[in-house]
Amino acid sequence: MRKMGTIEKEFAEDKETGRPLILMVDDDADFQTIVREWLQDSYEHVGLADGEELINEIDGLEPSLVILDVRMPGADGFKLCEQIRSDRRFSHLPVLFLTGSKGDEDFMKNLSVGGTAYLTKPVARKKLLATIKELIEKYS
């Protein structure tokens, strides 16, 4: 996971390379690492430990996609999604939910709070990459 200070730098890099920026909020550091490894060839990945970090940082960034874990300490994925959507700039930003539970209830909430898509953990590399590609192409 990147430290807060480095995010501006990342963004700068992003601009240089022109690769899409993906913000991912998940309190699981291992999973952050794994996803970063998976995405590193095609995307710029910024991992954030919680929603507060995301809210603090998102104003200065131009993400192509936000990946949210549903279950997190503090503000959960759904609340975070609502918060992001309330900013007009991000009203059309694709949001991908990752959920640990397979319950339909989560799925319904996901849609009602304005999520774009969802995947259930554990998620396979190929599936995640395919979904991300699809979302970014569709909403960019």
Next chain:
Amino acid sequence: MGAGGGASATEGDPFWRRAAWVAVLAAAYFVAGRLSLALAFARLAAPTIWLPAGIAVAAFLLGGPWMWPGVFLGSLFVSAASGRTAWVAVPIAAGNVLEAWLGAWAARRFARGRAAFERPRHIAAFAFLSGAASATVGAVIGAASLCRGSLLSWDGCGATALTWWLADAAGIIVVAPIVILAAMERRDRWNKEKSAEAGLLFASVLLIGWAVLGGAPASRNYPLDFLCLPVILWPAFRFGPAETALTALVLSGAAVGGALRGLGPFSRGNEIETVLLLQSFSAITAAAALAVAAVVAERRKDQEVLQGSRRSLEAAVRERTETLTKTLGELESEIARRGLVETALERRTRELAHSNQELHQFAAVVSHELQEPLRKILTFGDLLKGMAADPRREEWEYAERMEDAARRMQRLVEGILELSRTTGDAPPLGPVDLGEVAREAALDFEPLVAEMGGNLFIGPLPIIGADRAQMRRLFSNLISNAYKFRKKEDAPRIRISAESPQRGFVRILVEDNGIGFEDEFTEMIFKPFGRLHRRADYEGSGLGLAICRRIAMRHGGDITAKGRPGEGAVFAVTLPV
């Protein structure tokens, strides 16, 4: 009197004792005889009432005929005291003995002997046979003896015989009951009221006897004879036969006493007539009063018996009620106890189910939680392999082995998860076509088996009530097992069939021609992680058959296995239809 109280004379007594009784009898006979003669009318040879005749019959009935010397001697003494010669006295004595013997015999034969005074019928029999009939013997012999001994003219012989007969009959009827009842009757002690009543009765008897029969001056002009009735009925109703007989005797005595002085209702100008009247009065009064007393006594006895049986019935009812109440109480406490036990059992069952549930939930959660780090290990292993880039490098190989271990662990966790799922709540049962389920489960293995030149045969299987998913798992595990433990040299042959071991059950057989196993391992293979071979040789979680057993048991069935090393194995799943 012959015998008194409970000390009755019997034939079984020692000789001196019997001799003493004979002596007592003789003395009593003599005294009674003298008394009778004292109350006789002077100009008649025979007494009015011959008291000894009753004593003699009573003695024969109470003791026995062996007492005859008492009668004989007593009679001789009486004759001697009257100045009769032996020629006269001996036949008279013999006649008296014969008469008493006859009377006692008749009483025994027709009137229940000593118990004659308990029923009117027997009293009548006693009065006629023991009294009137037997008395003829003494009277005829006595009168004849007197006449033969010239103490009497033959003209008066008939009249003498008649009065003699009536005197003896009256004596037997009046006196014998008194003696016998006095000897036999077991009487309750009188309480104060009863004693007072007895005193009043006695006074009344004396008063009436004197006033009516004895010729009291005031009664001479009035026919007060009927006053005798209440006093003779009084003891019959209020006391017993003994008291009644005694009353009759006293009244007779009073009547005789009155008549002797030329007073009373029986006093007639003609002495013979007077005597006959007195004798009739005595005998009939005594017999009638005794009959009434017997009826009353019988009634009282019946009532006592009735009351006794009522009391015993009541006691029995009370006892039964008590027993029932006790039983009821015991039953109630038993029910209460059982209720407690049941409640405890219910609670325990609930607790057990709860803890079982918790255990399974725990197992499920643990398995689930274990899976996540395993996935990470696998993913990081994959990343490592990507970094190593060349499969020939050691890093690549180590990462691969790490992944292998993690995958094995993953299978174990999945197995445990499934095992814990199979032991949870009972599955919903629906009709399941086992043939269809078996064919589905076989799909994965058929190509593999076919490739090796073997075959997988599925015979006709029934439709049963079961959990479909679990049946699928069952067949899948068993086929997988059969395939896994095939012989390397032979093409695998797997055969699934069904048979019916008993009503309501079906047995599914899964046979293979694989490596088989020794009998001793039959149980072990169904235990979780109970494997017979090295993991390197046969891959697996070690839970497949344990899950099969769980599934079979959850369906109310069972699974058994039979193996022959090198030849194959048969797994038999028994399930209720």
